[in-house]
Amino acid sequence: MKPRLLQHLLENSAAQCPDKIALRHKNRTWTYAELWQKARNLGQGLRQRGVVRGDRVGICLDKSLEQVAAIFGALYADAAFVILNNVLRPEQMRHILQDCGVKLLITEEKYLGNIGATAAPPIYGAELNKILETPGKPTPHNISEDIANIIYTSGSTGLPKGIVLTHRNLIDGAEIVSAYLKITADEKILGLLPFNFDYGLNQLTAALYKGATLVLFQYFLPNSLLKILADEEITGLAAIPPIWTAVFGGKLAETSKLHLPQLRYITNSGGKLPVPIVQKIRATFPQADLYLMYGLTEAFRSTYLDPREVDRRPESIGKAIPNVEVEIINAAGQPCRPREIGELIHRGACIAKGYWNNPQKTAEVYRPNPLLPPENQFLETVVYSGDLVYKDEDGYLYFAGRKDNMIKTAGYRVSPTEVEEILLRLNGIQDAVVFGVADAELGYKIRAVVTLQTKISAEKIKEHCQTLAPPYLVPQEIFIADSFPLTASGKIDRTSIIEEYQAK
Known part of the structure; x- marks a missing residue:
């Protein structure tokens, strides 16, 4: 059957290879048949709890088999799924829940404090487990142009903005990327990136489309990544520049004795890779095709560099x-x-x-x-x-x-305005200007320049940001200025401030 809805990718593979392992996480596995049934069970349970066609279902779970079931369960309820990154602070989480009017929230008890009181009733723990085990067979009514997913990403003027993706968008992405990566049912793909990131979500959709196995993994340290590549005999690996630079740019990873003959392809997106890192990846994994890719969430994926051209045009x-x-x-x-x-x-x-x-x-x-x-x-x-x-x-x-002042750091698009608003919530900061500075590991690092009403140390300012914001919104560098120059109209002269502090 030609896929019309995103869940058809799962249905088709469950029909073709029901007993094949679809997902592996640590010592747990689900076959395609098991994943399909649990997704339908959850879809039925969501409908019984009032979810109707067009509603939004929030998902705030650690990377797990249940997180994948929640994604497809929402789709079987004819709803759109909205994944909340668990590194977000309460303010960002509540904004997302309120902005898109989440009807129900699938979560874990440990995140209830971060979420706080919202209009979306939570489903978690024993209730979630019971729904997953209660047989259901919902009949979807959506069409391919209905909303499947809303991905929240930083906007140029503050809090995250939701980008609306249809079933057709996500199916097209799975079909196109799996075609040029030559993905087959024999792959074991590492699910390293979060599913609230379009690049990470595509690892899931492409794997299910082709009937491959996705190994879920929460990245901590470079050597843990290298170990799972070997232990699970991973054939496909997608990562972002900060991960590659951690593996190849420092002393934390033991790559000299690395032997991964099964690794067939490697992809990078989410930011430009420094040429020395490209060369180290090629030298370490000479048998693997390296795909350097570019995309934006608004259009998912736009370009890729043919692996045969990487050595000739690494930039x-x-x-x-x-x-x-x-x-x-x-x-x-x-x-x-x-x-x-x-x-x-x-x-x-x-x-x-x-x-x-x-x-x-x-x-x-x-x-x-x-x-x-x-x-x-x-x-x-x-x-x-x-x-x-x-x-x-x-x-x-x-x-x-x-063209604009957005900062691409560690795979995230960061709004300077959002960081400035966080800084200005600390009593004693008068004004703040935030911008990006090129960085070999992060792509761009966040640099903040502030003026003060009362004396505060840069360390204290950073602690304040770490309390209110996820790590990717915390400035790596903070400069304290005596005063800010003004334009003729009396506004802060951002251009001259950035020019002065860009080279420091």
Whole structure:
């Protein structure tokens, strides 16, 4: 059956290989048949608890077999799933729950304090286990254009914004990526990245689409990652720059004696890899194909570099993925010449619906295709990435930077405004300016410059941020200035401050 809904990926594999292991986590496994049945059981239980078509079901669970069942259980209830990263602080969690109006929340007792009092009743513990074991056979009514998932990512003006993905978006992503990665049912793919990250979620959907096995793993230290690669005979590994630099950029990992002949492919996304790290990956895993990929949550995946080109062009993000076209345009909306920097736009498959509850932001990013005749541009929507890119004479693309002030750090997009708001909640801070500085490990690190009303140490300011924010929102560097220069209109002159402190 051609998949029409995301859960059809699971259904098809359960029909073809019911007894094959779909998921492994530590010493536990579920077959495809078991996962399919538990997802349907949960879907039925959610419906019995009032979830109806179009509702949003929140999921705040540790990486586990149950987390995957919760994703597909929500879909069997004709709802959309919304995954809350458990590193978020209470304020961010409550914002997400309220912003998208979560109907029910599947969670663990240990997270109830972080979540606090919300309109979404929690399901956890014995109640969740009972639902998973109570037979159910719900009949879905959704179509492929219905919402399957809302992924929350930092916006340019503060709290996270929800990006709306349909069933078709997620199916297209699974089909396209599994095709160019040549994924088969024989793979054992490491589920290293969180499922609230589109790149991490794709490891799950691609594995289920192909009937492969996904090994769930919570990353802690480089050597633990290398050990599970060997112990589980992993064939497919996806990671982000901070993980690669931890493995190959420091003294924590023992890679000299590493022998992983079964590792067939490696992928990187979520930020640009430094060339020395690319070269170390190639030297350590010469038998593995290395795919350097680029994408944004608003359109999932845009480009990849063919592994045969990695040694020749290690800084490139490649060319468009199948069924997608990317173009680099200038300020006039015209295609750029080779080596001319412009904004990348994405057309074709995987384009999300827009931003939840935010028509203004949606209109800024999802726009009519400027390359069509003016009278017909409205017929097609493309994604304006906000990324500055150029192409070489052979059409290979290279990332040059961001148009806006978003900071890409450790695989996360961070809003300077959100970090500034956290800083300004500390009594004694008068003003704050936050920006990103290139960093070999993180992609970009967060640097903050503050002025004070009363004397506070940089260490105290960092402790304040660590109390209120998840680790990826905490500045790595904090500078204290006597005062901030102002523009002619009396506003803080952010440009001159960033120029002054960028080189420090």
